[in-house]
Amino acid sequence: MSLYRNIVWFINGMREYTRSGFENASKSFAAKDLDLSMVGRSFMITGANSGIGKAAAMAIAKKGGTVHIICRNKERADRARDEIISASGNSEVYVHVLDLSESRKVWEFAEAFKREHTSLNVLINNAGCMVYQREMNSDGMEKNFATNTLGVYILTKCLMPLLEKSRDPRVITVSSGGMLVQQLNPGDLQTERAPFDSTMVYAQNKRQQVIMTEFWAKENPRIHFSVMHPGWADTPAVATAMPQFYQMMRDRLRTTEQGADTAVWLAVSHAATAFPSGLFFQDRKPVSAHLPLAWTHSSQHKVKVFMRRLENLAVAVKPLEMAVTS
Numbered sequence: 001m002s003l004y005r006n007i008v009w010f011i012n013g014m015r016e017y018t019r020s021g022f023e024n025a026s027k028s029f030a031a032k033d034l035d036l037s038m039v040g041r042s043f044m045i046t047g048a049n050s051g052i053g054k055a056a057a058m059a060i061a062k063k064g065g066t067v068h069i070i071c072r073n074k075e076r077a078d079r080a081r082d083e084i085i086s087a088s089g090n091s092e093v094y095v096h097v098l099d100l101s102e103s104r105k106v107w108e109f110a111e112a113f114k115r116e117h118t119s120l121n122v123l124i125n126n127a128g129c130m131v132y133q134r135e136m137n138s139d140g141m142e143k144n145f146a147t148n149t150l151g152v153y154i155l156t157k158c159l160m161p162l163l164e165k166s167r168d169p170r171v172i173t174v175s176s177g178g179m180l181v182q183q184l185n186p187g188d189l190q191t192e193r194a195p196f197d198s199t200m201v202y203a204q205n206k207r208q209q210v211i212m213t214e215f216w217a218k219e220n221p222r223i224h225f226s227v228m229h230p231g232w233a234d235t236p237a238v239a240t241a242m243p244q245f246y247q248m249m250r251d252r253l254r255t256t257e258q259g260a261d262t263a264v265w266l267a268v269s270h271a272a273t274a275f276p277s278g279l280f281f282q283d284r285k286p287v288s289a290h291l292p293l294a295w296t297h298s299s300q301h302k303v304k305v306f307m308r309r310l311e312n313l314a315v316a317v318k319p320l321e322m323a324v325t326s
């Protein structure tokens, strides 16, 4: 089954995820969808010093939005901020240093942000990683899971009250078409039992992002949630995490702007929120989160078990003073 899924995913990808796939899809895009001012709206974008996140931050800053960029390295973040301010002429771009793999710090950051800001209209969970070996963070969590899943869970959950009281609130998560090869596996969230294959761990985390989005959409009708696949874009993550794939595909990869296009559209357009909350998007269209005949659907019970385990892990790393006050 997993060979079948990989083959179907790659064949689809060659047709749809490449630059030519974007060019074909973009023929049906409505230019007016993005012809909007974002002045007065605030956006938080994780991993915005590079690649898709930086392209999204740039596009939103050019529309006048206030942009909070969340990055783990201050120098890289400051460089990106300066570049965005200089190209957009918008000085409302703010750097926040946070390593999303450090679960406890994610709680602390989100709680402080909530105290210091009166509104947040849009959260874009973009930062992602593929750590090759099984490494643990300082809370004892496997790092891919901590960054791609638990970090997204804690940040989003903690910011929900702020989003809920803001106008037209949205949460967009940058997943990956790679998740199509994986079925949710709540039984081994930190890859303690199976052999460690970083590509499959990443794909499982990206499936988990889709499941979280679907779950949150049902639980929180005040916020519009969506999750998306950017296609295959030429970014440092692809070059370093998948060097062979990068060598083979580099002439066919999307630009970072093309990779960011759907995330930006989901974050700003009226057309995006005309769709129900909780869907998986590719090139400005909702698409199936499952390959045909791939048996990757999950039962309600499995989803509940996954969400309960996530909540338990998130609570376990919550700083003591926050656990007492909340």
Ligand SMILES: NC(=O)c1ccc[n+]([C@@H]2O[C@H](COP(=O)([O-])OP(=O)(O)OC[C@H]3O[C@@H](n4cnc5c(N)ncnc54)[C@H](OP(=O)(O)O)[C@@H]3O)[C@@H](O)[C@H]2O)c1
Binding pocket: 046, 047, 048, 049, 050, 051, 052, 053, 070, 071, 072, 073, 076, 098, 099, 100, 101, 102, 126, 127, 128, 129, 147, 174, 175, 176, 177, 229, 230, 231, 232, 233, 234, 235, 236, 237, 238, 259
């Ligand atoms: N490019 C593609 O073809 C493709 C395809 C499918 C999905 N995606 C998804 O797109 C998203 C953006 O990736 P990209 O391709 O644009 O790669 P990228 O240019 O390498 O960007 C990844 C960003 O995430 C940040 N990041 C990683 N781990 C972090 C952590 N622990 N704490 C804070 N920030 C962290 C990186 O920071 P540093 O610069 O400090 O490393 C960087 O800013 C990811 O979620 C990725 O899974 C990309």
